[in-house]
Amino acid sequence: MYPIAEQDRSGGPGAADEFPLSAVIASQPEPLAVSPSGDKPNIASLEILVANDTGAAFPFEKLVLSFNALENGWEKDGAELLTPEWSRCKRSATPPDGWEKEPIGGEAGQCVYRAGGMGGGRKGLKDGDIFRFHLSDIPVSGRTGVTTIGVQLRDEDDGIIAEREFAVGKFPSGYYLRDFQAAIPVISVDQAGKSGTTLTWSAPPDPTVTYTLSANGGTPRKLASTQTIFNTGPLYTTTAYQLTATHADHSKVEHTLLAQVQVVGGDITARNVTVNGELKADGGVIKRMKKLRLENPVTLDEGMYGVIIGCVESFGGTGEFCESHVTATVKNKRGKIIRKKEARVKEDLGMETFVLVVGARCTVEFSTDAGNPKGSRAEAFWLPFRDPDWFLER
Known part of the structure; x- marks a missing residue:
């Protein structure tokens, strides 16, 4: 290291x-x-x-x-x-x-x-x-x-x-900072979600040294100068912790140690994911994401549950006032409105999105302003699942 x-x-x-x-x-x-x-x-x-x-x-x-x-x-x-x-x-x-x-x-x-x-x-x-x-x-x-x-x-x-x-x-003479580690460095997502784990480190008590701790590059939180233990709380994804010691009288005198808690079965963060075949989530098969045409109405396939992702974007680049929107209305098989979401932008080079969870045999109606300018785009995508329990458990 x-x-x-x-x-x-x-x-x-x-x-x-x-x-x-x-x-x-x-x-x-x-x-x-x-x-x-x-x-x-x-x-x-x-x-x-x-x-x-x-x-x-x-x-x-x-x-x-x-x-x-x-x-x-x-x-x-x-x-x-x-x-x-x-x-x-x-x-x-x-x-x-x-x-x-x-x-x-x-x-x-x-x-x-x-x-x-x-x-x-x-x-x-x-x-x-x-x-x-x-x-x-x-x-x-x-x-x-x-x-x-x-x-x-x-x-x-x-x-x-x-x-x-x-x-x-x-x-200062006699100071040290070492042994920064997690009590359980590799933890299951179930256990991590309940109580997380404990971070510990070794350092002598020194009032001239202050400490901060951050997770995954987030905002550092201050720790007590005598503190050598920290409970992470519930975790849902692999997390990297950064412990930094700083001398109170010399702000540029600092030292940093790193520790990681690997959550097995937790969330995955990635720029791009390519799947050849089927991607399964807790037994529910995630089908390929489909782009929806904004035509009325769009009826989801029988036996499929999923997520509607809507997006409206203004990209004219002219700097002029520009307002665009897209609205999705979800109706059940009896025609009753059960959910409604809207995304609207009110300035040039803006973008807004919405996410809707929908059930089987629902109908989704989309509407956009007739006056949406040419320098705008409204889109919607459907990510279907076969197993409704994937949503009910969440």
Whole structure:
């Protein structure tokens, strides 16, 4: 797991996504904790992976790793430093074949590696190649704050081709955040729907650190600073949780852990689903969705139950006032109105939808404004089921 990669930001004029290769960083311990003193420093390590997963070779001459560090200078220690004693750090690399394993120079806090050949007189990383770097025996700075780590790709003249920066928070001495996990990481949908499960984590009590918890990228909720347990409540789909610790006096000093609860038999979220054959739901066979013609009346097939999905859209793009609507009226076999839904848009480039659950042998009548402009579209679809119990159970 490489949580620091979640905090990366561009070190150059473009966005971080413009860095062409994958670059991730992990620290041990997670997060970093500052040293109580220079005489008895906390020792940490960092690992950096740079991988080419672009599908093609990427050319460059040098890979430069930069850390905020002093050679020997505890008296000048600062919040932005990873270490004020670079001379004690040990460096090792596992590059692809053809690379030089030892750095070719650089000032304190900098490691420069010359890329290997890719054929055709070019150097860089071939597709699928990975460069691994390990920095160990790091005497961590004694000042709480954020230090940055840079990854640069350079040409032969040291011109920067691309770069990425990672922000690494340093928490108070003695602090840790670990073991974020679910008591039941894989849970059936029936059990999850009743009580969910419990999330737990380990952290020392520290009034200077605050916590938030979010689910599936939703709005974070604040937790008590001494809280190390959380009940998820009922769950109906696989859920990813994000626990973030933030230093109260340094808002940029934060650390995030992830945990997932897999709900077996729960809801599925997907952009597109292609089914060859039949798709079954609790024994009810879902037939192919049909587009309905907006003609009066539309009578559903006998023995079929289903959902009517209606949509009206204004797409003129002229910026002028534009109002359109479609109404669906459901009648039973005796002609009595049992349900009615409408979708209406009142502005250009607007869209509204409705959903109606309908029973077997119902008749659906559609109506639209005769004056619906040409720059609008009203549509309806029918998604039928054979088994009515699929709806009754819901």
